[in-house]
Amino acid sequence: MMRRASSLDLVDAVSAGEPRAIARMLSRAESGAVEARSALDLIYQRTGRAHVVGITGVPGSGKSTLVAKVAAQFRTRRRKVGIIAIDPSSPFSGGSILGDRIRMGEVTGDPGVFVRSMATRGALGGLARGTLEAVDILDAAGYEVVIIETVGVGQDEVDIVRAAHTTVVVSAPGLGDDIQAIKAGVLEIADIHAVSKGDKPEADKTVSDLKGMLGLGVALAGRIVGRLAPVVKTCAPKNEGIAELVEAIDAHREYLASSGELEQRRQAIRERRTLKAAEVILHDEFENHREGRMAALLAELGTGRISPQTAARRLLAHVGMEASE
Amino acid sequence: MKTKTDTIRVIIAKVGLDGHDRGVKIVARALRDGGMDVVYTGLHRTAEEVVDAAVQEDVDVLGVSLLSGAHMTIFPKILQLLKQKGADDILVVGGGVMPDDEAAELKKMGVKEILLQDTPPEVIVSTIRRLVAERGPK
Ligand SMILES: Nc1nc2c(ncn2[C@@H]2O[C@H](COP(=O)(O)OP(=O)(O)OP(=O)(O)O)[C@@H](O)[C@H]2O)c(=O)[nH]1
Ligand SMILES: [Mg+2]
Numbered sequence: 001m002m003r004r005a006s007s008l009d010l011v012d013a014v015s016a017g018e019p020r021a022i023a024r025m026l027s028r029a030e031s032g033a034v035e036a037r038s039a040l041d042l043i044y045q046r047t048g049r050a051h052v053v054g055i056t057g058v059p060g061s062g063k064s065t066l067v068a069k070v071a072a073q074f075r076t077r078r079r080k081v082g083i084i085a086i087d088p089s090s091p092f093s094g095g096s097i098l099g100d101r102i103r104m105g106e107v108t109g110d111p112g113v114f115v116r117s118m119a120t121r122g123a124l125g126g127l128a129r130g131t132l133e134a135v136d137i138l139d140a141a142g143y144e145v146v147i148i149e150t151v152g153v154g155q156d157e158v159d160i161v162r163a164a165h166t167t168v169v170v171s172a173p174g175l176g177d178d179i180q181a182i183k184a185g186v187l188e189i190a191d192i193h194a195v196s197k198g199d200k201p202e203a204d205k206t207v208s209d210l211k212g213m214l215g216l217g218v219a220l221a222g223r224i225v226g227r228l229a230p231v232v233k234t235c236a237p238k239n240e241g242i243a244e245l246v247e248a249i250d251a252h253r254e255y256l257a258s259s260g261e262l263e264q265r266r267q268a269i270r271e272r273r274t275l276k277a278a279e280v281i282l283h284d285e286f287e288n289h290r291e292g293r294m295a296a297l298l299a300e301l302g303t304g305r306i307s308p309q310t311a312a313r314r315l316l317a318h319v320g321m322e323a324s325e
Numbered sequence: 326m327k328t329k330t331d332t333i334r335v336i337i338a339k340v341g342l343d344g345h346d347r348g349v350k351i352v353a354r355a356l357r358d359g360g361m362d363v364v365y366t367g368l369h370r371t372a373e374e375v376v377d378a379a380v381q382e383d384v385d386v387l388g389v390s391l392l393s394g395a396h397m398t399i400f401p402k403i404l405q406l407l408k409q410k411g412a413d414d415i416l417v418v419g420g421g422v423m424p425d426d427e428a429a430e431l432k433k434m435g436v437k438e439i440l441l442q443d444t445p446p447e448v449i450v451s452t453i454r455r456l457v458a459e460r461g462p463k
Pocket of ligand 1: 057058059060061062063064065066100103151152196197198199200234235236237
């Protein structure tokens with residue numbers, strides 16, 4: 001019965017926090033099912049309460065381990081936590097191994113924590129297609145904190161800033177001399193820096209290097225721009241620094257609310273979502289409509305009468321798009 | 326649109342105390358290479374944890390591997406918990422070692438398939454595809 005339930009029929013159950021309905025709705029969002037569109041629109045209307053926290057950092061830096069501890073800490077403060085954990089898809093088979101749950105045993109079985117693994121399915125930027133709809137679903141279902149664990153970041157993988165209210169960048173000591181956040185070019189996106197694996201002897205150096213870099217940024221700019229991101233040293237297995245990290249997240253949320261920046265961020269997220277959605281629609285429309293036209297164009301191209309540029313413009317015109325001159 | 330709706334989702338869990346997961350990882354890789362999304366939960370899970378994870382992940386298939394000999398208690402428990410949570414459309418597949426008559430009994434209880442320890446990965450992939458196809462769309 002549940003199996004074939006229409007998405008619209010699931011909306012109220014999602015709002016009521018029923019795990020099966022939430023889980024199914026998440027699958028529909030992930031697949032981009034047309035059938036789910038109006039249900040997702042309804043769900044969107046019921047969002048806006050959750051604080052969305054992005055956790056990013058290079059592969060193996062300790063994100064999942066930290067996410068589990070942070071979630072457990074929020075639970076002691078009686079807040080419900082949704083977690084979206086993203087891992088990459090194989091470019092060869094399209095399949096994936098989603099292993100973030102391995103580190104999340106501690107919060108498994110707690111009805112106040114909902115963990116969902118998602119594969120990137122070719123999406124760049126560290127998020128998966130449907131991630132933000134997934135956030136909506138967990139928000140509407142009453143999860144007060146929604147944590148997104150991105151895939152490991154590189155220079156081009158900073159979509160999280162336009163998805164989360166608070167971005168935590170995780171740096172682990174001993175993964176090379178440089179601070180990974182600098183190397184990856186993501187120093188600037190952090191609202192909070194977490195230095196993980198605080199039990200390692202090099203951790204203190206990573207903390208001071210990071211503080212030095214952040215201070216240098218301020219010195220170069222000649223002023224403090226907005227606020228200086230705090231650096232928190234954590235050791236997840238020993239539960240050290242976790243309360244501090246959660247307090248830093250809450251402090252950032254309060255800062256956003258009191259400075260008026262929260263609305264700016266929300267607006268930036270809306271803008272990004274709209275543009276991304278438009279891109280996806282364009283791409284899909286194009287895939288759907290190019291079929292019949294391409295063979296004829298190829299024949300013409302073969303004669304050498306038209307160039308690929310001209311062919312591309314005709315193809316777009318066929319799809320219903322006018323390329324401007 | 327190239328649809329992603331038909332990506333099969335599988336969760337693989339190891340229940341019980343036996344300590345290594347080499348075999349499970351090989352299976353996970355084979356399923357990934359077969360185009361499936363495979364959630365791997367790690368070692369030493371309880372039946373309750375596995376069922377909760379399977380529900381949240383909205384998987385098509387729950388694969389449980391155990392070598393500890395506790396299958397005649399763990400599988401019935403998993404089936405019962407799934408039913409209790411209204412999630413008994415999740416296909417349960419067992420792996421590991423057990424005598425034929427017990428495998429037959431588990432299948433009677435509702436375990437969809439038992440894949441013994443030496444089943445080749447490609448057979449595991451094709452079995453899961455077949456079970457999901459027989460069940461029909463989600
Ligand atoms: N010594 C030490 N090891 C840790 C700590 N936190 C995590 N680890 C280990 O670091 C490894 C990677 O941890 P994960 O939490 O899986 O890292 P991740 O960033 O989520 O990894 P990906 O999702 O694969 O990018 C694991 O072996 C953890 O046990 C810590 O505080 N101290
Ligand atoms: Mg991880």
